[in-house]
Amino acid sequence: MTTSTVEDYLKTILLAEEAQPGSLVATGRIAAALQVVPGTATSMVKTLAESGLVTHEPYNGVRLTEAGRRLAAHVLRRHRLVELFLVEVMGLDWSEVHQEAERLEHVISERLLERMDEMLGRPEVDPHGDPIPGPEGGVAAPAGPIWDLAAAPLGRRLRVTRVLDQESQFLQLAQELGLVPGTEVVAERRPEGSDLVELTRGDRRFSLGLAAAGKIRVEPVE
Amino acid sequence: MTTSTVEDYLKTILLAEEAQPGSLVATGRIAAALQVVPGTATSMVKTLAESGLVTHEPYNGVRLTEAGRRLAAHVLRRHRLVELFLVEVMGLDWSEVHQEAERLEHVISERLLERMDEMLGRPEVDPHGDPIPGPEGGVAAPAGPIWDLAAAPLGRRLRVTRVLDQESQFLQLAQELGLVPGTEVVAERRPEGSDLVELTRGDRRFSLGLAAAGKIRVEPVE
DNA sequence: TCCAAGATTTTGACATGTCGAAATCATAGT
DNA sequence: ACTATGATTTCGACATGTCAAAATCTTGGA
Numbered sequence: 046m047t048t049s050t051v052e053d054y055l056k057t058i059l060l061a062e063e064a065q066p067g068s069l070v071a072t073g074r075i076a077a078a079l080q081v082v083p084g085t086a087t088s089m090v091k092t093l094a095e096s097g098l099v100t101h102e103p104y105n106g107v108r109l110t111e112a113g114r115r116l117a118a119h120v121l122r123r124h125r126l127v128e129l130f131l132v133e134v135m136g137l138d139w140s141e142v143h144q145e146a147e148r149l150e151h152v153i154s155e156r157l158l159e160r161m162d163e164m165l166g167r168p169e170v171d172p173h174g175d176p177i178p179g180p181e182g183g184v185a186a187p188a189g190p191i192w193d194l195a196a197a198p199l200g201r202r203l204r205v206t207r208v209l210d211q212e213s214q215f216l217q218l219a220q221e222l223g224l225v226p227g228t229e230v231v232a233e234r235r236p237e238g239s240d241l242v243e244l245t246r247g248d249r250r251f252s253l254g255l256a257a258a259g260k261i262r263v264e265p266v267e
Numbered sequence: 268m269t270t271s272t273v274e275d276y277l278k279t280i281l282l283a284e285e286a287q288p289g290s291l292v293a294t295g296r297i298a299a300a301l302q303v304v305p306g307t308a309t310s311m312v313k314t315l316a317e318s319g320l321v322t323h324e325p326y327n328g329v330r331l332t333e334a335g336r337r338l339a340a341h342v343l344r345r346h347r348l349v350e351l352f353l354v355e356v357m358g359l360d361w362s363e364v365h366q367e368a369e370r371l372e373h374v375i376s377e378r379l380l381e382r383m384d385e386m387l388g389r390p391e392v393d394p395h396g397d398p399i400p401g402p403e404g405g406v407a408a409p410a411g412p413i414w415d416l417a418a419a420p421l422g423r424r425l426r427v428t429r430v431l432d433q434e435s436q437f438l439q440l441a442q443e444l445g446l447v448p449g450t451e452v453v454a455e456r457r458p459e460g461s462d463l464v465e466l467t468r469g470d471r472r473f474s475l476g477l478a479a480a481g482k483i484r485v486e487p488v489e
Numbered sequence: 490t491c492c493a494a495g496a497t498t499t500t501g502a503c504a505t506g507t508c509g510a511a512a513t514c515a516t517a518g519t
Numbered sequence: 520a521c522t523a524t525g526a527t528t529t530c531g532a533c534a535t536g537t538c539a540a541a542a543t544c545t546t547g548g549a
Binding site: 048050081082084085088089092103104105 | 505506507508509510513514515
C-alpha cells in the first residue's frame with residue numbers, strides 16, 4: 046500500500062514536472078512544496094527511487110517513472126474530482142475546497158470516486174479550471190493558445206479558463222472580481238512601468254497587478 | 268491534534284462502554300477490536316491516560332474521561348453521518364459504507380460535516396439504525412422496550428429499528444431478507460431446541476438462527 | 490489456601506517520516 | 520582555473536505506533 050505521504054510526494058513531483066516540462070525536479074522544490082526540510086525530501090526521494098516510482102540523479106533531481114506517473118495522476122484525479130464535488134454537490138466555496146481535498150484524496154475508494162465522477166457527468170476540469178486526469182492518467186490537452194492576463198493581447202474578448210493558485214485568499218479575491226473559469230474579460234491597457242493591467246468585465250473596470258494577472262489563464266472568445 | 272489512531276481507540280472504547288454500561292473496558296477487548304496485539308493496546312491506553320482522555324486501572328480496564336467521551340462521540344458522529352450520506356446521497360449500498368466511513372471519519376472538516384448534516388435533514392440514526400450523536404455528543408435515548416428478534420414476544424407486529432453488525436456479509440443477508448430498519452416482521456415461533464426463530468414479513472416466511480436474530484433490534488408497532 | 494490458566498503489562502526491537510547540523514557537491518563569477 | 524555560495528546529501532536523533540516474547544497479575548477451582 047502506498048502511504049498518503051508517498052502520494053503527496055508523487056503528486057508534488059507531477060505538478061512540478063508539468064510546470065517545467067522536460068526538466069528534472071529539484072529535491073529542494075519538493076521540500077519547499079511539502080514544507081519539510083531538504084534532507085527529509087532527499088531521504089524520501091531515495092525511498093521512492095527504491096520503490097521504482099521515480100529515478101533519482103543525485104545532486105541533480107528527480108523524474109517520475111511510468112509507474113510513478115500513473116500513481117501520481119490518480120492522486121491528482123481524486124484531488125480534483127473531490128474539489129469539484131465539494132463545490133457542485135456540497136455547496137462549499139471554491140476557496141476552501143483545496144485543503145479539504147488535500148486530505149480526502151488519500152482515503153476515497155475507487156467505488157466512491159466512480160460515483161462522484163458519474164454524478165458530476167465525467168467532468169474534464171475542476172473548479173479552478175485544472176484538468177482532471179482520466180482513470181488511465183491522461184489529461185485532455187488544451188486547444189488553442191495558452192495566454193494569461195499578464196500577456197494576453199489587449200482589446201480582445203477573453204474567457205477565463207483556469208486560475209493557477211490554490212491559496213484561499215487569492216481565490217476569494219478572484220471570485221470578488223469575477224475572474225472565475227467561464228467569465229469573459231477584456232485586457233484594456235498595460236500602462237508602461239505600472240506593473241499592472243486594466244481590465245473590464247461587463248461594465249466594471251478594475252486593475253490587477255501583473256504577478257496576480259499571470260495566474261489567470263484565458264483563451265480568446267471565438 | 269489527535270491522530271486518527273487515537274480517534275480509533277477512543278471510538279472503540281466508547282462502543283465497548285455502551286455495550287456494557289458501567290463496567291470498565293478490558294484492554295484485551297480494545298486490542299481485539301482494533302486488530303492489534305494486547306501489548307499495543309496497553310501502551311496506547313497509557314498514552315491516552317497521560318493525555319487525560321481515559322482513566323486506566325492497571326490489570327482492570329479503562330474508562331473514558333469527560334474529555335475522552337466528548338472526542339469519541341464526535342468521531343462516532345462523523346462516522347455515522349458519513350455512512351448515512353454515502354447511502355442517501357451517493358447511492359452506495361449500506362453493506363459497503365462502514366469501511367469507507369472508517370477512513371473518512373478522520374479527515375472530514377467541521378464545515379463539511381455541517382453541510383452533510385444539513386443536507387440530510389439533521390438525522391438521528393444512520394442506515395443501520397445506530398443513533399448519531401449530536402454536535403455536543405448526546406444521543407437521543409430510545410423510547411419503549413429494547414427487544415431483538417431472539418427475545419421479542421411471538422405473534423406481535425414488530426418494526427426493525429437497528430442492525431447490530433457492520434460486517435458487509437451480514438448486512439447483505441439482512442437486506443435480502445428485508446430486515447432493514449423500518450420494515451415490519453412478526454416472530455412466529457421458536458421451536459424448542461431448534462436454535463432458530465421463524466419469521467414472517469408480509470407474506471414471506473423464513474427462519475433465522477438465534478445468534479443472527481439477536482443482532483436485529485425491534486420495537487412493537489403501536 | 491494455593492496454584493494453574495488466562496489476561497495484562499513490560500521490555501526491546503522495528504518501520505516510517507521527520508528534524509538539525511555537518512559534510513559534500515555544482516557552478517557562476519572573477 | 521579557483522573559489523565562494525547555495526543546493527544537496529549524509530548522519531544521528533526523535534516521535535509514533537506497532538510486534539514478539541518475557542514477566543507479572545488476577546482469579547476460579549481443587
